[in-house]
Amino acid sequence: MGLKSFVEVLPDSHFPIENLPYGVFKPEPGSKARPGVAIGDYVLDLSVIASAGLFDGPILCNSDCFDQPNLNKFLELGRPAWKEARATLQKLLSPTEPALRDNASLRQKALVPVDKAQMLLPIAIGDYTDFFASMHHAKNCGTIFRGPQNPINPNWFHLPIAYHGRASSIVISGTDIVRPRGQSYPTGNSPPYFGPSQKLDFELEMAAIVGPGNELGKPVDVNEAADHIFGLVLMNDWSARDIQAWEYVPLGPFLGKSFGTTLSPWIVTLDALEPFACDGPKQDPHPLPYLAEKIHVNYDISLEVRISPTGEEHSHVVTRSNFKHLYWTVTQQLAHHTINGCNLRPGDLLGTGTISGPEPESYGCLLELAWNGQKPLSLGGTTRKFLEDGDEVIFTGCCKGNGYNVGFGTCSGKILPSPP
């Protein structure tokens, strides 16, 4: 059985008092953006709680970190501040604490029904990096593009491969995605194809959000990396496979990715995820010393992707995967990212890469699920090789506790047609 809050939380809610994920929202269309935490079907307005003097711990009592349009300032404060905030909020929301429970006007101001709140990007993202940390995904992509002999490049087992992504086009769940136009492979001696992407895909990912950063030239030790990670979100790295295939040699993905990346609004903290830690993957060959970590864990987070075609009421599950399938942990990713001296800043985003599991029904993108168009996927009465205009793609993620969930809510986006 879970803990209790005086705020009603239904048993299947993603947001009981054990979770308390952070987001940024506007309670009304014209109001200022401010931080909040989700509790049941409400958003608790942290700017109101802070103004009321209820953050009374030593770190937060004099901080203006909740009077901000994003969480960057709170992230910069680091784990002691995060733990203090969590303890304060769990106490404040408990059934036995009168401060909020018995103050009707404060409750009225502080608890905003989630369906009235407009969720915004919770962080200002300086840099976004996307890793490639699922072995199953790496193997499937390699097999599709280069054949079954040595589908995974030898470097892959020695370092968490990654590329820099585009920060400007990261959007919040619910934002429509315009189908990108671009070049793709010429047929025969013709010029390259140019037009709307014909192989538009989703990528089921999660992303770590960086807390305190590091100075340029000063790497983060892998055993201290967890203190630099505030929490996780769901991420859809929309991908145009035809654009990507033509452009990516030799410098990697560019326009095939940069037209949009969607984040879920709620950042679930590592503290909330702790009960769901599980053994990290066996790594062979053994990682180099700078990647060998004493605490080597993943998290058991069930992930699901549904597609809702235009005009249909219901959606169809297209894959079920799990965060624990990652080969390189997020702490290894962060340590690797800084080993050359590269500086991370609060709010930076580290995508995991597509999270594919071992079974075909756990693959994390249509490229794999429909095997590059060779095995169209059944979607009730219709099929999909890649995404069609009007398709809405919905990710969910949830950890199942004993009588409660620690969930991520949803991360969704709908495809609009290319401009003419």
Place this chain on the structure above:
Amino acid sequence: MGLKSFVEVLPDSHFPIENLPYGVFKPEPGSKARPGVAIGDYVLDLSVIASAGLFDGPILCNSDCFDQPNLNKFLELGRPAWKEARATLQKLLSPTEPALRDNASLRQKALVPVDKAQMLLPIAIGDYTDFFASMHHAKNCGTIFRGPQNPINPNWFHLPIAYHGRASSIVISGTDIVRPRGQSYPTGNSPPYFGPSQKLDFELEMAAIVGPGNELGKPVDVNEAADHIFGLVLMNDWSARDIQAWEYVPLGPFLGKSFGTTLSPWIVTLDALEPFACDGPKQDPHPLPYLAEKIHVNYDISLEVRISPTGEEHSHVVTRSNFKHLYWTVTQQLAHHTINGCNLRPGDLLGTGTISGPEPESYGCLLELAWNGQKPLSLGGTTRKFLEDGDEVIFTGCCKGNGYNVGFGTCSGKILPSPP
């Protein structure tokens, strides 16, 4: 003969009244950062000029764009504001205009000797993209790594290849660069090498700075792209060739680049560069319609790289190149970048890629100049395959006018040893 200013400008100065490049500086160590333009050996403090009410044109008279710690707000205003500022400043600095010339206390406040000014990064960079737009560089790299058959991948002639770079580690000229550590290719069956990079290189580049951005989903027409570019800077894309070689398949450069990128402090505007426009490169095959531009120009900007080894008084020229060697123009780069709907924001940085000319003495990096270590480069009494600790690398760039220069000053950085 050039125009005149009442501020003395020596004949070989990079900063006569025809140039007026923009930077951000602190007049004293403790003071606030503010925008300035270079004139001769002085920086004209634009926050002072604005406070004095001397920006009296219709766009700038009520703007606080010069009361900012970076140029982003000015960049967002677009070309009409840039033209107005240029006209105002050229008039204010002319020998016949008394407003500043005859006001000793204003002059004292507004004109800061350049050797007293601390130059800072002039822009807050949201995203940094690095192109690969010199054919000679592409050919040399392809030949070195894959041999002389088809050294350039077929996609290269159809689109300006690029990758996303790391924004957080961009630093201003004069900042030391710590030699990165990292993995590189294993020898035989050993684990990968790990340690200080043994192939540290510079890359001679320039970068365009984006003015007004575009909305997500709305590409910029190539014939309007110039209005989205404020100006150019010199850029050193420091590169660890050994780290890059091991990590870059299949997602492109990452830690081999992200440890540091150096910019020159002065942004030379496209308006100042206009007299140095020259025919753009012949492009065969003809670019696709979205890349075919009516005005297809490059700029004749002479570039030079010198290395000053530790302990030596003087520096040695290692290459002389020219911006005009680029195959893809900066306007084509910008149009391509947005064709998929990707949004650019004011202050975004578009690196050109290494600018190599056709002759061996015009190659833009040591990888090419010393042919991957096979032909060590003479540096007076010593030689270089790659950079050594203590080496200072100094870029200069200059357009030669009739009796005046429009120059970029220098872009320099010195290599410090890796941490132990």
